[in-house]
Structure formats: C-alpha cells, structure tokens
Amino acid sequence: MAEIQYANCPKCSSSNIKKVGYTWWGGIIGPALLTHVKCQDCRTTFNGKTGKSNRNAIIIYSFIIYPIGFGVIAFVIFLLISVRR
Numbered sequence: 001m002a003e004i005q006y007a008n009c010p011k012c013s014s015s016n017i018k019k020v021g022y023t024w025w026g027g028i029i030g031p032a033l034l035t036h037v038k039c040q041d042c043r044t045t046f047n048g049k050t051g052k053s054n055r056n057a058i059i060i061y062s063f064i065i066y067p068i069g070f071g072v073i074a075f076v077i078f079l080l081i082s083v084r085r
C-alpha cells in the first residue's frame, strides 16, 4: 500500500504528518471528508491536501452534521416511544 503524501505542517513545516482517524467534532466521517491530518511534532491539525487550517471547514461541517445528528436521534426516540404504545 502506497503512503499518501500530505502537505507539510503549516506551523513548523515538519513532514511528519499522520491522518487523524477520529475527532470529537466529526466522528470518523468528518476527518476523512476534510483530509484532517495532525503534525506529529507540534500537534497542529490541518487539511492534509491544502496544508491550511481546517477550522472553517470544521465549523461548516458541524453546522450541517449536528442538526442532522440531533434530528436522527430525536426521530429514533420518537419511534421507540410510539412502538411501546
């Protein structure tokens, strides 16, 4: 399997970059969608494709995903309550 080359760290220009598998804001889908990577030297996280911060993308992602997530949870709870009756 070929190693994917990520952009160097925007903060310390290290090339010791690893993919982030899981984040609190995006679970496992978010970081995969945004090519979220982490510098192993200074622990900065950024977009491995562009070499820029993912902060704005994370905010947009959260605004889209969280309402959907809460909607799904509310719907499942609603279903569970209706089934019991």
Ligand SMILES: [Zn+2]
Binding pocket: 009, 010, 011, 012, 013, 014, 039, 040, 041, 042, 043, 044
């Ligand atoms: Zn760094």
